[in-house]
Amino acid sequence: xxxxxxxxxxxxxxxxxxxxxxxxxxxxxxxxxxxxxxxxxxxxxxxxxxxxxxxxxxxxxxxxxxxxxxxxxxxxxxxxxxxxxxxxxxxxxxxxxxxxxxxxxxxxxxxxxxxxxxxxxxxxxxxxxxxxxxxxxxxxxxxxxxxxxxxxxxxxxxxxxxxxxxxxxxxxxxxxx
Amino acid sequence: xxxxxxxxxxxxxxxxxxxxxxxxxxxxxxxxxxxxxxxxxxxxxxxxxxxxxxxxxxxxxxxxxxxxxxxxxxxxxxxxxxxxxxxxxxxxxxxxxxxxxxxxxxxxxxxxxxxxxxxxxxxxxxxxxxxxxxxxxxxxxxxxxxxxxxxxxxxxxxxxxxxxxxxxxxxxxxxxxxxxxxxxxxxxxxxxxxxxxxxxxxxxxxxxxxxxxxxxxxxxxxxxxxxxxxxxxxxxxxxxxxxxxxxxxxxxxxxxxxxxxxxxxxxxxxxxxxxxxxxxxxxxxxxxxxxxxxxxxxxxxxxxxxxxxxxxxxxxxxxxxxxxxxxxxxxxxxxxxxxxxxxxxxxxxxxxxxxxxxxxxxxxxxxxxxxxxxxxxxxxxxxxxxxxxxxxxxxxxxxxxxxxxxxxxxxxxxxxxxxxxxxxxxxxxxxxxxxxxxxxxxxxxxxxxxxxxxxxxxxxxxxxxxxxxxxxxxxxxxxxxxxxxxxxxxxxxxxxxxxxxxxxxxxxxxxxxxxxxxxxxxxxxxxxxxxxxxxxxxxxxxxxxxxxxxxxxxxxxxxxxxxxxxxxxxxxxxxxxxxxxxxxxxxxxxxxxxxxxxxxxxxxxxxxxxxxxxxxxxxxxxxxxxxxxxxxxxxxxxxxxxxxxxxxxxxxxxxxxxxxxxxxxxxxxxxxxxxxxxxxxxxxxxxxxxxxxxxxxxxxxxxxxxxxxxxxxxxxxxxxxxxxxxxxxxxxxxxxxxxxxxxxxxxxxxxxxxxxxxxxxxxxxxxxxxxxxxxxxxxxxxxxxxx
Ligand code: SF4
Ligand code: SF4
Ligand code: SF4
Ligand code: SF4
Ligand code: FES
Numbered sequence: 001x002x003x004x005x006x007x008x009x010x011x012x013x014x015x016x017x018x019x020x021x022x023x024x025x026x027x028x029x030x031x032x033x034x035x036x037x038x039x040x041x042x043x044x045x046x047x048x049x050x051x052x053x054x055x056x057x058x059x060x061x062x063x064x065x066x067x068x069x070x071x072x073x074x075x076x077x078x079x080x081x082x083x084x085x086x087x088x089x090x091x092x093x094x095x096x097x098x099x100x101x102x103x104x105x106x107x108x109x110x111x112x113x114x115x116x117x118x119x120x121x122x123x124x125x126x127x128x129x130x131x132x133x134x135x136x137x138x139x140x141x142x143x144x145x146x147x148x149x150x151x152x153x154x155x156x157x158x159x160x161x162x163x164x165x166x167x168x169x170x171x172x173x174x175x176x177x
Numbered sequence: 178x179x180x181x182x183x184x185x186x187x188x189x190x191x192x193x194x195x196x197x198x199x200x201x202x203x204x205x206x207x208x209x210x211x212x213x214x215x216x217x218x219x220x221x222x223x224x225x226x227x228x229x230x231x232x233x234x235x236x237x238x239x240x241x242x243x244x245x246x247x248x249x250x251x252x253x254x255x256x257x258x259x260x261x262x263x264x265x266x267x268x269x270x271x272x273x274x275x276x277x278x279x280x281x282x283x284x285x286x287x288x289x290x291x292x293x294x295x296x297x298x299x300x301x302x303x304x305x306x307x308x309x310x311x312x313x314x315x316x317x318x319x320x321x322x323x324x325x326x327x328x329x330x331x332x333x334x335x336x337x338x339x340x341x342x343x344x345x346x347x348x349x350x351x352x353x354x355x356x357x358x359x360x361x362x363x364x365x366x367x368x369x370x371x372x373x374x375x376x377x378x379x380x381x382x383x384x385x386x387x388x389x390x391x392x393x394x395x396x397x398x399x400x401x402x403x404x405x406x407x408x409x410x411x412x413x414x415x416x417x418x419x420x421x422x423x424x425x426x427x428x429x430x431x432x433x434x435x436x437x438x439x440x441x442x443x444x445x446x447x448x449x450x451x452x453x454x455x456x457x458x459x460x461x462x463x464x465x466x467x468x469x470x471x472x473x474x475x476x477x478x479x480x481x482x483x484x485x486x487x488x489x490x491x492x493x494x495x496x497x498x499x500x501x502x503x504x505x506x507x508x509x510x511x512x513x514x515x516x517x518x519x520x521x522x523x524x525x526x527x528x529x530x531x532x533x534x535x536x537x538x539x540x541x542x543x544x545x546x547x548x549x550x551x552x553x554x555x556x557x558x559x560x561x562x563x564x565x566x567x568x569x570x571x572x573x574x575x576x577x578x579x580x581x582x583x584x585x586x587x588x589x590x591x592x593x594x595x596x597x598x599x600x601x602x603x604x605x606x607x608x609x610x611x612x613x614x615x616x617x618x619x620x621x622x623x624x625x626x627x628x629x630x631x632x633x634x635x636x637x638x639x640x641x642x643x644x645x646x647x648x649x650x651x652x653x654x655x656x657x658x659x660x661x662x663x664x665x666x667x668x669x670x671x672x673x674x675x676x677x678x679x680x681x682x683x684x685x686x687x688x689x690x691x692x693x694x695x696x697x698x699x700x701x702x703x704x705x706x707x708x709x710x711x712x713x714x715x716x717x718x719x720x721x722x723x724x725x726x727x728x729x730x731x732x733x734x735x736x737x738x739x740x741x742x743x744x745x746x747x748x749x750x751x752x753x754x755x756x757x758x759x760x761x762x763x764x765x766x767x768x769x770x771x772x773x774x775x776x777x778x779x780x781x782x783x784x785x786x787x788x789x790x791x792x793x794x795x796x797x798x799x800x801x802x803x804x805x806x807x808x809x810x811x812x813x814x815x816x817x818x819x820x821x822x823x824x825x826x827x828x829x830x831x832x833x834x835x836x837x838x839x840x841x842x843x844x845x846x847x848x849x850x851x852x853x854x855x856x857x858x859x860x861x862x863x864x865x866x867x868x869x870x871x872x873x874x875x876x877x878x879x880x881x882x883x884x885x886x887x888x889x890x891x892x893x894x895x896x897x898x899x900x901x902x903x904x905x906x907x908x909x910x911x912x913x914x915x916x917x918x919x920x921x922x923x924x925x926x927x928x929x930x931x932x933x934x935x936x937x938x939x940x941x942x943x944x945x946x947x948x949x950x951x952x953x954x955x956x957x958x959x960x961x962x963x964x
Contacts (some may be wrong), residue, residue, distance in 0.1 A: 052901035061278035062390040076416075076764055079387045083277045087766075090778035108278045131776045153274025153323040154310060160323075169310045170352045 018114060038140070043101045044118035046092055048111050048132065050142040051148070053157070057111035060087035061147065064112050066101030072096035074081065075132075084149070084156045087132060094120065096130035109148035113141045179693060181232070181249035195239040196648045197225050200740040206941040207253055208262060208291040210376045211328035212241040215433045216338055222328045224265045224291070228255035233548055237261050244248040249771050266295045271302045272351075274323045280379030281319070285391040288326060295828070302701075309354060317369055317892050322354065330374045331355050340590025341365035355379070364531035365590070366563050369440040373424050373433075384887050385420040389413070394421060398834040400743050401439040402494060402736040403882045405653035406542055407745030407838075408435045412443060412737040412756050415787070416763035418444040419737055419756075420766045429541045429837040430749065433873075436563035442882030446735050447762050453787035456730035463729075468674055468795065471729045472802035473686075474712040478684040479510065480781050484685040488514035488674045491664065493527075493655035495733075495792065496741025497750070498816050500657070500664050502793040503689050505819070506635035509805045514674050514683060514821030517661035519693040519703075521670040522954070523654055524662075526539045526627045526635055530651040531662040531843045534748055539840075540648035540794045541747050546571040548648060550618035551579045552610050554603045554638055555630030557587050561744070561873045562652040565592060565624070577612065582606045584629070584935030585872065585898070597935035599868065600629050604637035615645050621768075622648035627926055629870045642860060653746045654734075654873075655880070660744035663825060668758050671697065678706040678895055690733060692721035696880065698950040716792040718759075719884050734759050735881075740813055742829065749838040751828055760785035768852040867899060867939040867954035871921065871949035880942040895926040896948035897959065902933040907959055916963040917941065919955040923960055924948065 029036050038044075051057045060077030072095075078088040103112050122128050140146075149157040152168070161169040181187045183200050190199045195218055200207055216358050218241035227240040232249035252258065270292060277283045309322035315687045330513055332355060345355040357363070363371075371380040372660065394413030401408040408431035413421040422443050424435040426866045447450070455467040462470075471910035478486045491500040491509050500517055518524035545551065545568040558566040568592045574580050579593035582603055598606045607623070615621060625638035626911045635651070642649040653659060671693065677683035686693075688709065697703040705715060709724065715727035718735045736743075738759035743787040744750045766786065797810040809815045821830045828839035877883055877892025897917050907914060908929055917924040926941065934940070939957060941949040 021526065059278050060387070062393065063278065066390070066392060073808070075385050085387050091776060126779060130781065131779075150276070151275045153276050153306070154279055154321065160310055162945055165305050167305045169308045170348065170354065172309070172347050172352075172354045172356070174764050175348065 026028065035098040036045075038118075038163070042116040042118075043099045045094070045115050045120050046097070046103070046135065047113055047115055047137045047141065048090065048135045049113055049137055049139060050052045051146065052140055052144060055084075055146065055147075055149070055157075058086045058087050058090065058099060059109055059111070061085075061108060063106040063108060065104040067102045069079050069100060069102060070098055072094045082106040082156070083154060090132040090135060091129060092135060093129045095125050110141075110143045110146050114140070179245045179247045180246050181247065181248075181251065183251045184253055189340040190245050194245050196227065196243050196245050196249070199245045200227070200240065200251070200253060205253055207240065208294065209241060209288075210291075210326060211330060213333075213374060213433075216333040217951060218242055218705050219333070220330055221302070222265070222269075222326065224262055226258050226261040226265070226363075228258040230255075234699070250809035263295045263297065265293050267297050267301070269326045270297060270300070271304070272307045272657065273326075274306065274308075275507075276321070276324060276378065279387075280321070280324065280378040281381035281386060281389065286378060287376035288324075289697060303578060309350060312356045313360040313366075314357065315383075316887070317383055318363055318371055319381045319386050320356065320377055320579055321381075322356070322607045325353075325379045326377055327353050328345045331371050331380060332578040334370055334537060335363075335365060335368070337574075338571070339365050339567060339927065340368040341371070345366075356527040357828075363895070364557055364747060366437050367434060367567060369437040370424065370506040380775050382421055382440075384444075389415040389420050391421075395757040397737070397756040398425060398657065399737055399753040399756065400732060400745075400751045402656040402743070403434060403438045403442045403879050404562050405655060405658050405746040406430065406564050407656060407743055407749065407751050408439055408564050409751070410435050412841070414737065414757035417447075417757060418762035418764060419525060427499060427751075427837060429543050430745065430751075431564050432546070433542055434564070434565075434567065436875070438563055438879060438888055439883050441887040442696050442879070442885045444880055444885030444887045445719060446737065447722065447757070448884060448886075449764075451767060452719060452720055452730060453732045453761060453789060454730075455693045455732065457574055458728060464790075464795075465800075467729055467731055468798040469800055471714050472801050474714065474729065475510070475685055475687075475799070476803060478711060481685055482682070485513065487512040487683060488677060488683045488685070489688070490671060490674070490689065490691045490693065491515070491659040491660040491685045493518050493689040494654075495612075495657065496736070496739070496746060496753075497657060497820070498741050498813060499662075499689060499792045499796070499921065500661055501817060501820050502796045503687070503795065503808060504664055504685075504812055505807070506796050506800050509800060509807065510803070511542050514531060515665075515670060516669055516671050516674060518664045519657075519671045519691050519696045520654070520698065520950075521758060522698070523628065524665070524670050526630070526632055526668075527653050527658050528633050528662040528665055529632055530625070530627050530639075530653065531659050531748070532845060533635070533664060534649060534843065535563075536840070536842060538639070538642045538647070538649040539644045540650045540743075542568055542650075544648060545622055545624070545650060547571055547575075548574075548620045548622040549577045550614055550621035551624060552575055552607060552614070552621070553581045553583070553626075554607045554623035554626070555583055555634055556624050557872065558624070558652070559581060559584050559588060559590075559876050563875050565650075565652065567594075568797050580614070582610065583626075583936045583942055584870075586931040586933040595933055597933060599935050599938055600631055600870075601632065603630050603634040603724055603800065604645070607634075607637060609640060609763065609902050611641055611645060611647075611743045615647070620648070621645075622650055622845060624650045626652050628652075628654065628873060652748055656745070657743045659746060659748055659841070659843075660742070660750070662745070674700060678709050680708065684711040685714065686710050686712075686774075688716070688727075689796070690717050690719075692717070692719070692723045692880070694722035694726060697744070698951075698953055700948065716795055718789060725890055730797045731791040731792065732787075734789045738789065741833065742817075744841055745838075748841045748843070750826075751833040752832050752836075753840040754834045758785050759789040761787035808822055830909050864956050865904065866919070866958045867937055868958040869917065869939045869941070869952045869955050871943045871953035872940045874942045874944070877945065883945050889945075892951030893942070894948075895924070895941065895944050896929045897926050897939050897941040897947065898931060899923070899939045899959065900930045900935060900936045901930040901932045903936055904928065906931040909959065909961060916960050917957050917964045918960070919952050919957045922948075924952065928959070936962060
């Protein structure tokens with residue numbers, strides 16, 4: 001192919017594309033009037049969920065904050081008074097969060113979850129810093145069945161030795177088998 | 178010395194070394210749970226398997242149970258050995274709870290590490306798990322028995338190493354349990370080490386239960402500030418709160434462990450009422466203003482009354498550098514009134530003891546473990562220097578004979594001979610015991626206290642050690658008593674300074690981390706004398722009485738918050754490093770500290786709020802403010818350089834944290850005179866009544882840890898202890914409330930009696946709010962308290 005036919009072909013193809021697109025339905029979404037449904041697994045604003053019994057799921061294990069590549073999660077773990085471990089405070093700086101979802105992957109209790117809500121821009125940087133009261137929702141989110149304390153051995157939901165996969169406690173005062 | 182080949186590398190080890198240790202020597206570390214250098218091997222966990230290819234034993238064997246022998250060829254990475262180790266972990270995990278997220282060991286758990294290292298990720302066993310009910314073991318140690326892997330380290334530490342008898346192994350086989358007969362505080366003063374030795378989360382530090390993960394802690398190699406032994410430890414702080422303290426190994430000092438005073442004594446650093454503000458005349462101000470005010474007061478006093486009008490007190494609990502800069506400041510001011518302790522009687526005895534130690538006779542804490550005859554005179558190890566008791570026990574386990582000559586009913590975690598003797602009989606009894614025992618001992622050591630013995634006993638111990646070629650080991654009061662004593666030399670004591678204040682010659686007192694109002698035995702005299710001052714300048718991190726009375730106050734950094742050096746009772750200088758920057762802990766800041774809005778303040782600071790600095794910085798500022806030439810006080814490096822110009826401190830040049838330390842010798846030139854000056858208390862008076870001594874306890878009496886809420890939990894109610902026969906003679910019964918009085922001073926407390934207490938003496942602990950020190954060395958009358 002000579003050089004000039006090449007140029008002509010390029011020109012023609014470009015105009016043909018333009019012409020074809022002129023008659024196609026537009027793909028632009030008129031945000032914010034119009035919103036596109038996102039998949040349930042889309043990774044945006046983070047929430048802390050509750051277990052099916054309504055208890056706070058997060059046990060303040062620090063795995064999410066340890067794995068977070070931008071270190072935007074901080075918290076203080078504590079004993080609630082009845083042996084249940086929970087976050088006294090829990091803070092995510094969304095100004096720094098890159099919505100990578102690593103925290104959700106690391107979370108052993110399925111407490112921290114990313115949601116499809118992406119509309120949370122703020123004018124002030126400090127407003128992007130969310131506290132526990134901003135993060136904690138009333139539902140279970142994904143995995144509606146899971147309650148970590150039904151599997152852990154420290155006896156919070158069920159007494160010690162009463163979880164489905166546990167024998168009753170050893171009687172240390174008897175030597176009978 | 179057997180020679181063997183491990184993974185193709187030849188290694189020669191001392192006779193009796195096990196193969197696991199031999200591999201360690203080559204830098205090959207094989208996972209293991211039950212073996213511990215201090216507690217030996219029992220072969221309980223089966224994890225340390227290696228393949229023995231050639232030599233006397235063959236096949237896959239647990240290496241900790243096999244002594245290295247000539248001709249052995251061992252493979253650590255052999256597929257059979259690896260498979261054995263993987264299987265062991267998988268078995269251990271069959272009963273293991275699903276606890277890591279709520280387990281305080283998480284992040285520093287050997288089981289976690291080795292499970293991951295072995296690649297065991299999926300649970301194949303579908304059966305049920307064994308469970309236990311845990312026990313309440315007091316406020317220091319949390320137990321969660323489900324996590325146990327039956328390595329027996331806890332039992333071996335508690336019973337064998339530390340000599341505790343209220344904890345041990347129960348039940349058998351798969352139901353083995355480690356605990357007490359019934360719930361209650363673990364009695365041993367060393368129980369905190371369970372948190373370190375237990376490789377899993379069964380025993381964890383309850384004082385920071387659920388509060389921190391190890392990776393969040395700011396740590397640094399450090400030295401314990403709570404007694405004169407200078408055990409090595411690692412403090413860990415989170416969000417500016419000193420939380421978790423762990424033992425650090427030093428083969429010359431503490432070995433692997435620390436006592437509970439050292440481990441749980443850190444609460445003082447994060448107290449809510451810790452003074453964190455610069456204060457001038459009761460008004461909060463900033464650093465520059467405070468320095469300006471101090472400079473003005475000092476220069477005014479000097480201009481008007483001369484350099485003799487400024488007195489300085491350093492401290493046996495602050496770093497060598499701080500004390501040294503204070504001394505430099507005194508030199509520059511030409512002020513001769515400088516001392517380094519506000520308890521003159523103890524100060525003089527400690528200076529004397531320090532000057533008597535020499536390179537030939539002194540013994541390190543760890544050396545005590547290897548002596549075969551230990552004679553302790555006037556020392557109460559568990560209470561005055563807790564880890565010493567543990568080292569004495571190790572010696573006793575190896576067959577050493579132990580004699581304790583002391584008027585108190587001394588308690589030690591092993592069998593020993595107690596010889597009750599009053600302080601002035603110590604020297605005589607010591608000579609008696611030495612006569613009978615010295616000849617059949619190869620490696621004897623004399624331990625001598627410096628709290629209740631008099632100067633004569635201190636001298637007698639040194640003389641006997643020199644004459645009979647014995648080791649010598651003095652216990653002192655504080656972490657840097659040795660350093661303070663060397664700097665003080667034959668200088669004046671605090672009593673002389675009080676006279677100066679009373680006479681109006683001393684007008685300004687600079688108190689560096691010292692508390693004359695709280696620690697000088699005659700508190701009323703100290704208060705009267707300090708009132709006469711024109712100004713009191715204080716630098717401290719404790720909310721002491723003196724700090725509260727200061728005209729100019731500087732908030733100082735504590736041990737984990739700065740770099741520095743402590744010199745321990747042996748003369749071993751050890752460096753400690755800054756773990757974190759001191760300031761108001763994040764968790765106690767800000768509004769909304771009550772639910773539902775419990776979180777740190779929502780504002781950001783460019784500077785650490787409430788930041789404190791090491792006192793040497795303030796002292797340097799003051800010196801500069803006074804127009805002195807002092808470039809060499811600018812940084813710690815230059816300060817240490819000027820310090821090592823002093824020939825006695827020359828060994829410091831080689832010092833670095835994490836080393837075993839550098840030995841300092843005081844030298845005889847600085848020896849204070851044999852008679853204590855009258856201001857120092859002198860000999861106890863004669864006359865009627867029982868001889869009264871204020872004494873130390875493991876918990877509650879040491880100055881710094883007395884400000885820690887955690888150790889205060891184990892401090893007893895105030896009491897006075899006397900011989901049972903003496904009590905009967907006075908018509909008093911154990912447990913009664915009594916009045917202890919001498920002249921106008923009186924104490925009210927509970928009476929304790931003991932048959933092994935020396936007759937004619939009474940002892941009471943220096944507890945906060947209980948002024949036992951006021952009566953120390955006096956004759957007292959004890960009467961039933963009328964209700
Ligand atoms: S990983 Fe999950 S349970 Fe752990 S602290 Fe984060 S949110 Fe809480
Ligand atoms: S002991 Fe170790 S492995 Fe077991 S729950 Fe605790 S952190 Fe996890
Ligand atoms: S409690 Fe800890 S130290 Fe004791 S046997 Fe169990 S795992 Fe080992
Ligand atoms: S023995 Fe003394 S130096 Fe050692 S940990 Fe206890 S208080 Fe600290
Ligand atoms: S370390 Fe060898 S069996 Fe446990």
